[in-house]
Amino acid sequence: DAGITQSPRYKITETGRQVTLMCHQTWSHSYMFWYRQDLGHGLRLIYYSAAADITDKGEVPDGYVVSRSKTENFPLTLESATRSQTSVYFCASRTGVQETQYFGPGTRLLVL
């Protein structure tokens, strides 16, 4: 029972490069989410998806792109990475709008 996985777990990149963070869940949950966690800010919602091909912006979407062609995958792309995007990124999923979110283990991203 893999649950929800994220890859890579650690990533170092340079300013201006494109980076894609992967999120995969084995539960067939309808809803998926991407958050970033920074000191002093807790978690902030970047994007979420209610189903395949349905995505919407969260609190801090600028500089990020998402897609969801399959229910189980929800990749997050930084099209041109900036130092301010250095953070820990968490993916989450849940079955329904009133159900519990389950979080992945996180991806630590460093942009030099």
Add this chain to the structure above:
Amino acid sequence: AQTVTQSQPEMSVQEAETVTLSCTYDTSESNYYLFWYKQPPSRQMILVIRQEAYKQQNATENRFSVNFQKAAKSFSLKISDSQLGDTAMYFCAFSGPSYNFNKFYFGSGTKLNVKP
């Protein structure tokens, strides 16, 4: 936009004692959800407890209980019989408005240290 405030950046408690973590939020909505999440050093986010705003009864989960004061927009977490494994960051979170429960807002966290 909704906001969530945790005014205690760090707290300590002796093992077996009780501790209360504070959380306040700001919203004009009447229907929403509130949550407490635990993040141990492993960084895994774990749901501790959740409260539906339209339910007046305070939620409880074993040693964890909340004091939900809707009018005051307060949502505190009480941990009874604290254990060493409770050492973690604790985040308060809000989900709403009612037409979009997919919007989550988190507080900045309280670091809880349980001392032996």
